[in-house]
Amino acid sequence: MTDIKKYKNILVFVEQREGKIQNVSLELISKAKELSEKNKQQVYTFIPGYKIDETHAKECFRYGADKCFITNDELLKNYTTETYTKVVTNFIDKFKPEAVLFGATTIGRDLAPRVSARIHTGLTADCTSLDIDIESGNLLMTRPAFGGNILATIICPNHRPQMSTVRPGVMTKTIVKETKTIKIEYLNSSLTKDDVNIEILETVKTQSEKKNIEDANILISGGRGLGKKENIELLNNLAIQIGGMLSGSRAIVDNGWIESNYQVGQTGKTVRPEVYFACGISGAIQHIAGMEESELIIAINKNPEAPIFEVSDLGIVGDLNQILPLLTEELKTLKLKKEA
């Protein structure tokens, strides 16, 4: 049985791609800082990669890290499961953190399960909130399940470290005010060529020029109720007029009316803009899970029973084919009046 007492401090696995630290890791460092203040532990950050240096460490400290560990190796230049699993597992074996946090990215979701299985500990995926249980000291990991219909709080009482993955955009990154002495430690990877058991033949970037809907302040989102691909234009016109961005539900992505990087929801992205227009979106739980934290939700749907109305701040039962163009026109008129 694991000697729980030997495990201390919270580790954040810092994910970098081509030397750029992913936002989700910074969000997790901030969260770890918050948790560490509760249980009086330290926040460790570990960045495996290639040509990782002080600049990366500084970013970690900016968001709340107490200590930063770096492992550089050419074999870590590109992510492969075995190399990363090995170095992370070695780190955990050596430093025995009581909790490890990963971003739930394609990398995190490939790496964390492998690490947890190698170590024989528990992993909780896609956590939407993390807390410390004062009595037991256990990490309370809350996550949606059953397609987002329920929230389950999971604990890992008898195994260490307690591992969890968190989706990008769920936690908020906060810059710490107090300055800290920067403590960096460089570790050897002890990797050999035999640790690479797959071969990357080609890497292709396809969406780097596209904008992130997570960064938008206003989202004009469409669902199946749009009726046809051509109606995306209605959303577009409004988006342009109001200074927002397009997004959509899984239904319209599946139909090919809009690309998958615009998808909001359980298997898409989590967004929390100032304003979220839900147009012709019925409001399936999987979709709501991705946008319910929006400041202001305005829903337009011809079905008065649509579940979206249960989360909207303002609901209009009506035909979006009529409402959207009228709204766009009205906004245009108001703008002209203002400028006059």
Place this chain on the structure above:
Amino acid sequence: MKIIVCIKQVPDTTEVKIDSKTGTLIREGIPSIINPDDKAGIEAAIQLKEKYDAHITVLCMGPSQAETALKEAYAMGADRVILLSDRAFAGSDTWATSLTLSYAIKKLDYDLIICGRQAIDGDTAQVGPQIAEHLNLPQVSYVTDIEKIDSYLKVKKIFEDGYQIIKIKSPCLITVLKEMNNPRYMTINKIFNICNKQIIENWTINDIDMDANLTGLKASPTQVKKIQTKSVKASGKVHNVEPQEGVKLIIDKLQEKFII
């Protein structure tokens, strides 16, 4: 080529609703389906079979009603279907589930194991990679295309912003996404075959030589401390009005919140 596809039968969570009076899930009448990512795995295996002449075993860990999922898998084109079911497995988290499945897989011959990326009820995406670890196999997750080249596979792995083409040696494990293909329908004669003959193999814990204390609730590192149905956020007003009036209400709201 020998392929094992791991599938899970799940409730169709897109249909699940919450009882507003009791705050609990309404589970009755929710159809059970093959987890969509897993179904894509079955289709991927069948396409490989058509191209390279493979034998497909579909393995499902679940209660006895999961037989329906296996029937569907067989009727789509699987050769062998196995239900892994035992009281001892109840309450297993992903660690225990993946370990149990790996014990079963050890009893089979394989070049490739295909798992769906994640199940729509658990949504963890952990079981596939964990099976790979228990069996000490190389893995690639988020695969949308598979090609066989001698004893290697060439797969396409997608990332948030692009993809990679990866070469991986058999035996290995991959996880696939439902976006990768359009699963075929069941064929009538296969439906009648699987429903009228005893084709599904029922494996229990004894059949896989597994110790009972390695599986089930007690062997699971993670435990559920609490479950709550999502609290319904207090909704704002819903207006069933003419378009002009609706637009006016929206504008008022936007002005109220200083958006415009």
Place this chain on the structure above:
Amino acid sequence: MNFEFSEAHKLSQKMFRDFAENEVKPIADIIDEEERFPEENIPKMAKYGILGIPFPSEFGGQGADNLCYAMAVEELSRVCGTTGVIVSAHTSLCAAPIYEFGTPAQKEKYLIPLAKGEKLGAFGLTEPNAGTDAAAQQTVAVKKDDHYLINGSKIFITNAGYADIYVIMAMTDKSAGTRGISAFILEKDMPGFTIGKKELKLGIRGSATCELIFENVKIPLENLLGQEGKGFKIAMQTLDGGRIGIAAQALGIAQGAIDETIQYVKERKQFGKPISAFQNTQFQLADMQTKVDAARWLVYHAAFLKDKKQSYSKAAAQAKLFASETAMEVTTKAVQLFGGYGYTREYPVERMMRDAKITEIYEGTSEVQKMVIAANILK
């Protein structure tokens, strides 16, 4: 007395429904609009065995039964009456008589590709002067040394032009009345066999309904189906089975119309409420669904009797009579419940109403069905 479907039937129904929803429904409107035969769906249906459901696997079939076949036609017709009749005519009117009356050689040559869906089938009995009076055949087959020579024409033949195999009735002995009619198996490109005029129709507009013309068509002797002089009997028995298919088609069309209507009346608002809140709407739908459910059991029972190899002629006639009249009534009411919108092509109910009408006419008009039922009861 078991009203429960077997698991195999339930799973089959699920498959038919998914297939209909994803493959057939998306093109149902357009093939009606363009009067185009849905060629693209034939290989898809073949792949899953939909064109050979009730035939044993040794003949390329799926080894299922007539109940399963009826379910298939119903589910397809729910979204597209045209697709339902394509399958029905192929299965019941062409493949079935070869299965029931063919020689081993004929089954090998014709039934296997038909059941596999590699070839499509059709049936020709009706002539310009022989409709309900089917015995008044004018197409003639003269026996020569090593072949039959066929001259004449057929009209209103479903799947004409797209079918590769045709079961055709012709007069071999004019003096013998109905006992002078024989059945033959013809292939598409036999010299002298041409497809004539294509009918422009009120409904099932995607279905190919054409004239067949026979000008000195030489048929090998081994293409005689059954015995000489038994053709009329073969035709009548074949139509008995075909009636189950058409009854299932009518049933599907009716149910499809109700499903569309239910969705519409929940959304459409007048006088501040959805029209589903009005008692007239509710009462109409109650009547419609009750009649369709009654039709359903008549259809399934006829299929059940045929599967049990019991006498099913009366049951099939009853099913067709009742289901087709119900379909006409239900689809007409559906259009009425939709109001003005139901009359436009924006919604599918007007197509369903146009499709329903033919089910009261072909494969024996409702009047013929009454004759069959009465003859059975009064004997």
